[in-house]
Amino acid sequence: MTCDMWTIHFQCKGRPEEDEFISADMDRAQMSYFNLVHFKEQLGYGARDFLYYKKRCGGDVARLEPIEYLRHAEAILHDNPADREIRLVLSREPELEENVSITPIKRHGGKRKRDQSGTDEHLDAYKVWLAKLRAKDPDIGKIILCITHSNCYNTILL
Numbered sequence: 001m002t003c004d005m006w007t008i009h010f011q012c013k014g015r016p017e018e019d020e021f022i023s024a025d026m027d028r029a030q031m032s033y034f035n036l037v038h039f040k041e042q043l044g045y046g047a048r049d050f051l052y053y054k055k056r057c058g059g060d061v062a063r064l065e066p067i068e069y070l071r072h073a074e075a076i077l078h079d080n081p082a083d084r085e086i087r088l089v090l091s092r093e094p095e096l097e098e099n100v101s102i103t104p105i106k107r108h109g110g111k112r113k114r115d116q117s118g119t120d121e122h123l124d125a126y127k128v129w130l131a132k133l134r135a136k137d138p139d140i141g142k143i144i145l146c147i148t149h150s151n152c153y154n155t156i157l158l
Contacts, residue, residue, distance in 0.1 A: 003027065004027060004028040004029070004084070005025050005026070005027060005028075005084070006025070006026055006027075006028055006031060006080075006084045006085065006086060007023055007024070007025055007026075007084065007085045007086070008023065008024050008025075008026060008039070008085075008086045008088060009021065009022075009023050009085065009086070009087045009088065010022045010023070010024070010039070010043060010088050010089075010090060011087070011088070011089045011090070012043055012044075012045075012090045013089060013090060013091040013092070013093075013095075014091065014092050014093075015044070018126045018129070022043065024039070028077065028084075031073070031076075031077060031086075032070075032073060033067070033069070033070045033072070033073035033074075036051065036067060036073055036088070037051075040090060043090060045090045045092065049090065049091065049092050050066065050089075050090070050091045050092070050093070050094055050095065051066070051067045051068075051088060051089075051090055052064040052065060052066055052067065052088065052089040052090075052091070052095060053065045053066075053067050053072070053076050053086065053087070053088055053089075054087035054088070054089065054100060054102055055079060056079070056102055057099070060101060060102050061099055061100075061101065061102060062087065062099070062100055062101070062102040063098055063099055063100075064089060064095050064097070064098055064099075064100060067088075087102065
């Protein structure tokens, strides 16, 4: 472990809107092609599904780069040493758009509901829902990743 923590942001296409964006923190030493494939499986995607990396091409634009080989995963780490953030897209279908926004845009299905005071519905309703769910069961939604290295066992709770 290097204590060099990175954040991985997953955009899971085809999942319900409230489950489409997931983030996890991981030590740089643990970042590998095999761990990315493991995340892909844990998030419900199979071997034939697609994994893309959002490679920054400007201030807020990125180009989708497929991750298919070990060298692709290694290149990601060399592209982001200052940010320590990686943005990935998981999809069951090949992505037709090559250039995308680097950050996700909050979407709302149809019209937003208004409460009795006339203000827009709380935009972070998912966070509120997740907090209530975790209050009932603190371990829900956590992924446990166990990796062995040099007779050392590390467990990461995401």
